[in-house]
Amino acid sequence: MNRIVAFNEIIFACVYDISDTNGPGANFLSNIDSGLQVSIGNYSNQRNVPRHSHLQNKRILELTEEILVIISGAGTLRIYDDDRNFLDEIHFETGNVIHLLRGGHDLTFSAETKFIEVKQGPYFSPEKDKILW
Numbered sequence: 001m002n003r004i005v006a007f008n009e010i011i012f013a014c015v016y017d018i019s020d021t022n023g024p025g026a027n028f029l030s031n032i033d034s035g036l037q038v039s040i041g042n043y044s045n046q047r048n049v050p051r052h053s054h055l056q057n058k059r060i061l062e063l064t065e066e067i068l069v070i071i072s073g074a075g076t077l078r079i080y081d082d083d084r085n086f087l088d089e090i091h092f093e094t095g096n097v098i099h100l101l102r103g104g105h106d107l108t109f110s111a112e113t114k115f116i117e118v119k120q121g122p123y124f125s126p127e128k129d130k131i132l133w
């Protein structure tokens with residue numbers, strides 16, 4: 001189940017199932033213009049990713065994107081637009097990768113859940129980084 005939540009041609013969230021991506025090598029799931037790039041790597045035994053480093057590039061980011069990698073568990077993700085209007089509800093489970101690009105969201109867990117959260121830094125403080133409503 002790969003799912004994109006969009007409104008007026010603007011993508012707010014993507015939910016990827018890692019079992020749906022079986023092609024060899026790096027399989028990029030996110031758009032090339034996203035602030036965070038998401039890929040699933042499938043590599044066979046004795047294969048390697050060549051030694052490399054990344055070049056410095058100035059990037060100007062105005063939105064905080066998040067990635068949630070669901071290690072175990074399940075729940076519901078609700079997505080809201082930039083004006084806090086409800087857009088969609090998606091059920092997630094073990095093996096899903098959630099990419100939150102903009103707007104708002106909340107999570108409700110229906111099972112004990114463990115996940116990895118990745119977002120852009122630096123982190124300033126709850127008062128400067130998020131609004132609860």
